[in-house]
Every structure is written in structure tokens, then in C-alpha cells.
Amino acid sequence: MGLDQGALSDDDLVRLMIDEPRLIRRPIVKIDDRLMIGASPKSMDAEKLT
Numbered sequence: 001m002g003l004d005q006g007a008l009s010d011d012d013l014v015r016l017m018i019d020e021p022r023l024i025r026r027p028i029v030k031i032d033d034r035l036m037i038g039a040s041p042k043s044m045d046a047e048k049l050t
Contacts (some may be wrong), residue, residue, distance in 0.1 A: 006033055 008016075013030065017023050025034065029036040029044065 003035065004039075008035070 003016075008030075009026070010030070013028055017028075023037075027038070
């Protein structure tokens with residue numbers, strides 16, 4: 001999708017999920033300025049995000 005993670009607000013992310021419902025099945029996890037798209041609990045644990 002070519003998303004610029006630094007340019008997306010929470011409202012932008014919600015709009016993206018409304019426009020592209022497939023993103024809901026592939027969650028977007030935003031922590032500070034980082035986005036993890038399709039993050040699984042295992043990958044989040046590896047990043048010490050859980």
C-alpha cells in the first residue's frame with residue numbers, strides 16, 4: 001500500500017480500515033512512530049512490544 005508510517009495519525013489508520021477492511025484481518029499495530037502491519041503475537045514478543 002505504500003504507507004508512510006510517520007505520516008499516519010490514529011484517525012488516518014481508522015479511515016484506512018474503513019476503506020480497506022482487509023487490514024482489520026491483518027492488524028496494524030502502532031507503537032510510538034512504528035507500524036507493524038500483520039503483526040503476530042510471536043513477532044510482537046520478539047520486538048518486546050507485548
